[in-house]
Amino acid sequence: MLRFAHIEFLWGLAAVPLLAALFYAVSSWKKKAVARLGDRKVVDLIIPEVSFSRPWIKFILFAVAYAMLVVGIADPRMGSKLEEVKQKSADLMILLDVSNSMLAKDIAPSRLENAKRSIAQLIDNLHNDRIGIIVFAGEAYVQLPVTTDYSAAKLFLNTITTDMVPTQGTAIGAAIDLGMRSFDFKNGTGKAMIVITDGENHEDDAVAAAKSAADKDVMINVIGIGSLEGAPVPVYENGKETGFHTDSLGKPVVSKLNEEMGKEVAIAGKGAYVRATNANSGMGIVMDQIARVQRKTVDSRNYKDYEDRFQFFLGLAFLLLIVEFFISNRKSLRLSNVRLFEVKSPTPAAGTGPTQNRINTGKSR
Structure with a gap:
């Protein structure tokens, strides 16, 4: 063909x-x-x-x-031949904190934008693994169900803002529970989560949720994003920064990374904890950890290989x-x-032309 x-x-x-x-x-x-x-x-x-x-x-x-x-x-x-292609994959769920504190700029250009960039790089390096995205603040919502459509994943990733979740807070436990409900445990593939958060305003028992997930062979990894010194949280109106969030005394609210909480969740989830910096998003270390997750053949198809x-x-x-x-x-x-x-035409020989004939004739007379 x-x-x-x-x-x-x-x-x-x-x-x-x-x-x-x-x-x-x-x-x-x-x-x-x-x-x-x-x-x-x-x-x-x-x-x-x-x-x-x-x-x-x-x-x-x-x-x-x-x-x-x-x-x-x-x-x-x-078309020249038929090949059997087997795809081995794992299910990966990204839990992204979208609380207002993620707007702090101690990680350039902001905690949220830095996290979105690292997730985009992660998606670019995926092959057969399936990925989903959950956003959370005081509540958790599924932004993208588990899929292998990486283009759709990046498209949904670009639309994420802190305005998506009206309730403020950091309900990591609720996000983990929602991730567990979003997984398909019948397909038998290995499963893991990556929680990207600054850990501010902890709302529920995230450690218990991580332990429960680990008991079902779901690895929970945490990337802490922010600095220990912290940074003020900006306020935006119509896309422009107009100031900073303030406390009851009118002083700017400084958001600091809650690193201890992140480590506790990672330990309970039998995963890794990494703190992101301007130089290193920490995603590489977490992916090395996730590489240990068991992958299972979920699709086997015959594809016709075409030769150029x-x-x-x-x-x-x-x-x-x-x-x-x-x-x-x-x-x-x-x-x-x-x-x-x-x-x-042949050239007449010497002495055989008409003149010669006339001469010979004259002599004969």
Whole structure:
């Protein structure tokens, strides 16, 4: 079966009849111009090197080469064999803190934006693993169910803001419980979670939720994002920063990373804890930990492997262009004088011509 990887390039073949029509018009104009000079035999004596057939030969070679080039660029492929592809995967759920404290800028450009960038890099490095996203603050919501559609995952990731969850807080336990309910435990694949949070305003018993998940062979990893010194939490109105959140005394609220809580959750979940910095998101260390999760074959399909054939068409186009280049538009006068099949009349021998006959006849008299 023949198929093209870039079939849209075949529209370039539409230029072939247009070029042929244009060349025919120009060739006809040249013939008429030469005909106006006089009789064809006289003109051939005046301009013997002019050829009307060679330009056509050159054009045909060029047109065929162009067509082969277009087909080659479209990348024709031929089916050749069947391969069995087995995909081994694990289920990964990202739990992202979207509380207002994630707007603090001790991690540039902000804690939330830095976390979203590291998740995007994680998605780019995934292959067969399935991924889901849960956002949480005082409550938890499924932003993206577990899927292998990485494009959709990045699209949903870009829409995440702190306005998505109206209730403020950091309900890590609720997010873990929601993640457990979102997993499909019947498929038998390994499962893990990555909690990205600053740990501020802890609402529930996250350690107990992590331990319960670990008892069901779900690894809980935590990336603490923020600094121990903390930073004020900005306030935004219409996309512009207008100030900072303040306490009852009117002083700016400083949000600090609750690192102890993150470590306790990771230990209870039998996972790893990493603190993110401006230089290192910590995602690499966590993924090394998740690599230990058991992966199971969840899909086995037969795919037809297509072999590229573009090289044959490009090679033929290149060869035709070389031949076209070495064909001149004008006749070769040297070759024109070579007549391999012309029969020449014999030259009379000395003393056998009519004059000699007359002389002999005279003597006989």
